[in-house]
Amino acid sequence: MDINNDNDIKRLVEKISEQITLEKLNKIWKGFNITRFALYKENKGYLSSTCEDKSLVKEIEWNPQHYGNTCILYNNEYLGIWNLNTLSHNANFDRLFASIVHELFHGYQSVFCKKDYANELKAATYTFTKEVVKLMLMERQFLYQAVMETDNKLKQNYINSFIVCRSKRISLNREDILYDLTIESHEGTASFVEYKALKMISGNTKDHLASFMWNKLYKPKDIIKHFRKGLYATGMFICLLLDEIAGDWQQEFQSTNILLYDLLLKYYCPKPSELINENKDCAELIIKNYKQKQEDNFNMFNEQQGYTVNISGNIELRGYDPMNIVSRNNKILHKHFLMIKAGNQELVLKGVIICEHNTNFAKIKKVSFKMKNEPKQQNDKVLLFEIGEIKALLQKENNIYNIIV
Structure with missing residues (x-):
């Protein structure tokens, strides 16, 4: 265009x-x-x-x-x-x-739609063990095969294997899995709608577009890095399964608080089956690479040019991109932008930003970012070039600017 x-x-x-x-x-x-x-x-x-x-x-x-x-x-x-x-x-x-x-x-x-939204900060504290990643890889493989398979008997087997894998993962950490289920219900249905809109305007076949959307949203080697985005794909594919086995499921889904995966369970009763212990080596490599990526992302902050600025004090989280956050210990790195309320002033910070938290990730202890121009104290306010001004005290120590709200 x-x-x-x-x-x-x-x-x-x-x-x-x-x-x-x-x-x-x-x-x-x-x-x-x-x-x-x-x-x-x-x-x-x-x-x-x-x-x-x-x-x-x-x-x-x-x-x-x-x-x-x-x-x-x-x-x-x-x-x-x-x-x-x-x-x-x-x-x-x-x-x-x-x-x-x-x-x-x-x-x-x-x-x-009567649905609760996901706690987006859960993505920053999600527990990724070798067993969890192994099961996630298997789940997605079986779900993809279930949608693309034309033989009904094989399709039923793939659906069953998907549910058995997920049930095993739920038993390992029920609190974490709620994040999956809510993102699938919210973003997965929106991706399903996106798929249907693309199918309508392009005239392409279901198999072609389902495969295209799956590959756009999910890549096995990035299953942790783009974890949230991968849930768009699993949610969309659960919708495609419901289209096949549940008919007019959309009305029931949007008029109740039932989650997408639970709706699938309502229409499909799984049979117990043994899981083959595969993907173990792959899971280990994925976790190793993910931990290295965490370090690389935090190093990226130090490599930025400009003046280092810290804001501490009365800070509220107002907005961020959940697709582009990385956590390490009590810190969350935002790759693109962050919206905060510092004192009584709302600010939009762009670039790579690090937030330091206490035990509650919704509470911000300190925000660190880089600026091209030095912040300036003017009476009782601090001027932040191209960002705004806040009522605060500015202190400089070792070429780092500390703003206390």
Whole structure:
């Protein structure tokens, strides 16, 4: 896609709007009715029209606190948003359309689906042992085979093996597995909707697109690194299984608090079976590589250019990208951005940021980041160039700037 100026962006918004109709959305998921979205870059957004007028694109000033590709509440309306700077030079219109439908579905979920959201910080404290990783690898292998298999007897065997593996993993750590089940129920269904939107607009076959989406979301060697993203894939594939064995499951799913995996268990009763002890060596290598990646990511912070700034005191966590966090002991590294409230001021920090916590990861003890320009004390406020200002005390020690809120 060629996107060189405002007119190109407006035409792209109009083209996407023409495809997002209530009729199409209802074919994807009954009752799905969130249609408005915005594309944005830097400080300008391009808001799609209403259903009544598909040709009107509205330019709006972009709030920097609306960050990433997601769904936001804008003027009391759920809005899918997409950052144009994240599009590659060979971006595909069909995939962009389907991705925006994914984000729109999150707005629909917020209004109509009775589900609790996952505790996103659980990903930072998740327990990855060799046994857990081995079972995760086996689960995903069996789930993929269950969806792609055409022979009914083999399909049933694969479904059974998937459930037996997961049951074993649940018995090892029931608290951690709740994170899997809630992400699958929220993001997995949105990925299923994305898959159906892509299938509708591209005309490609189920097998081709299911395989494409699976490979896009899940890579065995990165099963820990991209753990959350892999749950999009398992959730989507559970939806595909439910399409085959449960008929009109969507209404039951969204009108109750049942989780996606539990709904599968309602329609499929597993039989006890023995698991082959495979993937052990692979699991050991994955964990070893993951621990090295943790070290590399934290070293990345020290390699950044600029002045080191620490903020400590009264700090609240306001927003972050759960797909790009890495934990080590009592610290969490955010690879792209972090939104905090320091004192009474909300700040958006960009780049690599490290948060230090106590035992509760929702409570921030200290935030460390780099700046191109030195922070300045001005009366009772500290000025942070290109970030904002906060009422605080600035101290400098060994070329490190400490801001106490």
